[in-house]
Amino acid sequence: xxxxxxxxxxxxxxxxxxxxxxxxxxxxxxxxxxxxxxxxxxxxxxxxxxxxxxxxxxxxxxxxxxxxxxxxxxxxxxxxxxxxxxxxxxxxxxxxxxxxxxxxxxxxxxxxxxxxxxxxxxxxxxxxxxxxxxxxxxxxxxxxxxxxxxxxxxxxxxxxxxxxxxxxxxxxxxxxxxxxxxxxxxxxxxxxxxxxxxxxxxxxxxxxxxxxxxxxxxxxxxxxxxxxxxxxxxxxxxxxxxxxxxxxxxxxxxxxxxxxxxxxxxxxxxxxxxxxxxxxxxxxxxxxxxxxxxxxxxxxxxxxxxxx
Amino acid sequence: xxxxxxxxxxxxxxxxxxxxxxxxxxxxxxxxxxxxxxxxxxxxxxxxxxxxxxxxxxxxxxxxxxxxxxxxxxxxxxxxxxxxxxxxxxxxxxxxxxxxxxxxxxxxxxxxxxxxxxxxxxxxxxxxxxxxxxxxxxxxxxxxxxxxxxxxxxxxxxxxxxxxxxxxxxxxxxxxxxxxxxxxxxxxxxxxxxxxxxxxxxxxxxxxxxxxxxxxxxxxxxxxxxxxxxxxxxxxxxxxxxxxxxxxxxxxxxxxxxxxxxxxxxxxxxxxxxxxxxxxxxxxxxxxxxxxxxxxxxxxxxxxxxxxxxxxxxxx
Numbered sequence: 324x325x326x327x328x329x330x331x332x333x334x335x336x337x338x339x340x341x342x343x344x345x346x347x348x349x350x351x352x353x354x355x356x357x358x359x360x361x362x363x364x365x366x367x368x369x370x371x372x373x374x375x376x377x378x379x380x381x382x383x384x385x386x387x388x389x390x391x392x393x394x395x396x397x398x399x400x401x402x403x404x405x406x407x408x409x410x411x412x413x414x415x416x417x418x419x420x421x422x423x424x425x426x427x428x429x430x431x432x433x434x435x436x437x438x439x440x441x442x443x444x445x446x447x448x449x450x451x452x453x454x455x456x457x458x459x460x461x462x463x464x465x466x467x468x469x470x471x472x473x474x475x476x477x478x479x480x481x482x483x484x485x486x487x488x489x490x491x492x493x494x495x496x497x498x499x500x501x502x503x504x505x506x507x508x509x510x511x512x513x514x515x516x517x518x519x520x521x522x523x524x525x526x527x528x529x530x531x532x533x534x535x536x537x538x539x540x541x542x543x544x545x546x547x548x549x550x551x552x553x554x555x556x557x558x559x560x561x562x563x564x565x566x567x568x569x570x571x572x573x574x575x576x577x578x579x580x581x582x583x584x585x586x587x588x589x590x591x592x593x594x595x596x597x598x599x600x601x602x603x604x605x606x607x608x609x610x611x612x613x614x615x616x617x618x619x620x621x622x623x624x625x626x627x628x629x630x631x
Numbered sequence: 632x633x634x635x636x637x638x639x640x641x642x643x644x645x646x647x648x649x650x651x652x653x654x655x656x657x658x659x660x661x662x663x664x665x666x667x668x669x670x671x672x673x674x675x676x677x678x679x680x681x682x683x684x685x686x687x688x689x690x691x692x693x694x695x696x697x698x699x700x701x702x703x704x705x706x707x708x709x710x711x712x713x714x715x716x717x718x719x720x721x722x723x724x725x726x727x728x729x730x731x732x733x734x735x736x737x738x739x740x741x742x743x744x745x746x747x748x749x750x751x752x753x754x755x756x757x758x759x760x761x762x763x764x765x766x767x768x769x770x771x772x773x774x775x776x777x778x779x780x781x782x783x784x785x786x787x788x789x790x791x792x793x794x795x796x797x798x799x800x801x802x803x804x805x806x807x808x809x810x811x812x813x814x815x816x817x818x819x820x821x822x823x824x825x826x827x828x829x830x831x832x833x834x835x836x837x838x839x840x841x842x843x844x845x846x847x848x849x850x851x852x853x854x855x856x857x858x859x860x861x862x863x864x865x866x867x868x869x870x871x872x873x874x875x876x877x878x879x880x881x882x883x884x885x886x887x888x889x890x891x892x893x894x895x896x897x898x899x900x901x902x903x904x905x906x907x908x909x910x911x912x913x914x915x916x917x918x919x920x921x922x923x924x925x926x927x928x929x930x931x932x933x934x935x936x937x938x939x940x941x942x943x944x945x946x947x
Binding site for chain 2: 530
């Protein structure tokens with residue numbers, strides 16, 4: 324059973340704190356009726372997904388604790404009892420990470436075309452834009468973190484599951500190139516179901532574009548920090564996500580290449596406890612640190628300081 | 632003889648021709664004229680059929696058990712091929728065959744995704760689906776080629792990167808990502824040829840090249856048509872429709888500007904004349920290797936970067 328669960332007015336109130344330029348999009352957004360983020364509970368595999376029901380309070384699906392919206396917001400959308408990190412959107416992430424008033428967005432009007440003329444794609448894009456008030460599945464730009472300059476890219480799983488098509492690939496590549504040119508670090512928050520099917524081979528090639536841009540960024544001695552958030556899978560994992568100089572992850576984030584069901588079908592066995600979770604990757608030697616959301620900004624600050 | 636679904640009529644005609652030939656010998660009859668007429672008819676049927684292949688027809692050809700594999704070409708195109716093994720960290724992946732060779736006297740490194748020709752071989756080769764150690768072996772060999780200024784030729788033929796438990800534990804995503812990044816700045820010419828199935832990231836991890844070619848009936852896709860159908864159409868049996876919608880043929884890809892060259896196959900597919908197919912690949916390689924070797928490395932790398940940089944359709 325699919326449950327579309329909605330978060331209360333937190334989205335709008337958080338939205339108010341973000342710096343936005345003057346544009347029709349912002350205009351439309353201010354006058355729109357209170358819009359809620361839809362966080363969908365996908366799949367019937369009985370796996371607990373970090374969902375946020377509506378109302379003044381929510382019940383944490385993992386531990387059952389009652390969380391008041393105000394407290395939830397204060398804890399940056401995490402359960403202070405069991406540490407479950409609920410999924411958050413790109414604007415919220417930027418708000419929590421970048422110093423107020425310092426964020427300058429890049430390429431904010433870029434939207435997707437239809438490169439393989441896939442039936443229904445254009446309509447789906449329009450739907451997504453109306454529903455999420457985002458143009459695409461990533462926001463890129465620059466700002467300061469506790470006073471230190473950085474370029475930042477934040478993916479958003481609300482927009483077509485954060486899937487990477489031409490726009491995500493192009494925006495991220497441009498952000499990396501700008502960071503390289505200006506000798507700035509880049510921090511990329513990943514959240515993706517993988518490559519975007521509807522753009523076919525064009526989506527696949529974005530894996531090369533982004534990785535090649537990272538290669539050039541590295542050659543010039545610049546810093547790249549990846550922050551893997553829930554979920555990070557498929558073509559994103561198999562490209563820029565796993566190429567950070569330093570790779571951080573949020574607790575219990577799902578991070579992997581192939582989908583769990585596909586693996587189970589292939590090996591015809593049950594998978595070990597904690598498979599493809601951040602802690603599992605740490606154990607296997609693929610990430611540097613698991614960092615709680617409340618400590619993320621400080622951790623990033625510390626890393627930037629060491630590299631300045 | 633390999634039979635593809637769309638070749639049923641031709642197969643029946645070919646059987647009749649063989650029957651007539653045997654009859655002519657047994658009964659000492661002169662059936663030359665009749666046989667010749669039927670052979671011309673067969674040839675025209677083939678020409679017509681192969682002009683109008685659907686995407687699914689191509690998938691069938693690319694996946695044929697009889698389709699030539701990488702080693703079939705390596706043994707015909709290169710001299711003194713010596714296979715090298717291991718990634719130096721974990722193991723030796725039999726889905727990847729790589730080593731050093733001579734191409735018309737020029738030292739090269741050849742690395743390939745290798746399928747099996749029968750069940751036993753396929754188990755050994757894991758059906759051409761590499762594990763992380765396979766990609767890491769390929770990278771080790773590419774770096775070695777860079778050290779010695781040897782051009783790298785990659786032959787691509789995989790349903791995809793293996794999605795097993797061990798593969799995931801050993802960092803399949805990381806292995807592919809690292810290949811993408813390292814190949815993009817590898818200081819030696821790289822040519823990648825999709826000879827059969829170009830299965831998604833598993834193929835791409837060896838296809839970041841100065842030139843990317845496909846054999847005429849090869850396919851190159853973001854996902855298998857079956858996988859695509861189950862995700863987007865919620866029905867894996869709609870694979871035929873998915874194959875068409877996905878635009879995965881060599882012709883589609885060259886129109887999109889995502890590959891550089893198509894190498895025509897003998898009528899009926901590469902499996903009908905492996906020597907001829909190998910010879911066509913060799914001719915193309917001769918021209919390209921000479922040209923790429925003479926290009927200054929900085930200029931080569933810049934072109935390689937922008938070749939992939941320009942792929943993508945956005946609205947600003």
